Amino acid sequence: MELMDMIRNRRSIRKYLKQPVEREKLDLIAEAGLFAPNPGGRQGTRIIMLDDPETIEKIGVVNADCENRNWDAGVSKDQPSIIDDKSIRSGFYGCPALAMVCIRRDKKTMVNPIGSAFVCAQNMVLEAYALGVSSVIVGRAEATFARPGMREYLDRWGLDPDYMPIVFVCLGYIDGPYPAVKTRNEGRYLYVGR
Template identity: 30%
Template structure:
């Protein structure tokens, strides 16, 4: 698929088949995302690939809106940034996530960005806490590492193999 075809085909996918994503493809997604540019080449972005069903279901509960569909995603890639390396960790992580999203399209996979940074667990209820804090505890994220978003990854439901 050439570059402009990838750009044209990219869209957010929220419904997936049960087909697992091949390990090799998950590795490719991460290694391409790692080539994204970063401020002063500080490479502050990091990735966690999650396929465990119970963990994915728990991730889907992080927010009252916009994350429930993650429950049926075959894989989830958490996009993190190291805030001790740069104040531009958000910018760097967003570029990394965009590389990941476009690469998924190029590989015939569907994906969808689900935002974490700054989002409340329950919309408009500050007392409900932050989705990021919930995920940090769930995933055992180290101090200094922040979570920008999670990317759902899988084969789009309704897409024929080879299409």
């Protein structure tokens, strides 16, 4: 598939089979993140990949609890989020693998840390799509690991204490049919010529 078709067709998926994602695919998805553009060429992000469903579920419940779930509008009808369906307990939707993109805790010592993390995540979701793996980008990482006892996970995994996760990428095989492309709102692109 052409890159543009992948960009058009990729969707955020929130219904996953329990089927694990192959290690080789997880490594390729992480590598795509590592090859993302990065301010000043500093390669300042770090990626943690976790594929233990029990731990993912525990962290996911804390993640969902960090969100105010009473938004004034829904997010997705075909792939309901924790905003749309209050019975969903985990902000990671039962995905079998979870990537965490990390930046320096002291944000001042890194150029554009949040932008760096999100372009990394975007590369990862596109590579995942190319490999037939579904995904969704999930926020609230800072808030999740700020909760009591949560930093211990990062210490156990050996993340440099100067770093913290800023964004999650849920990964897994879709449960059900792949949703259709969302149409784009009009008037978002202005070509001004020469």
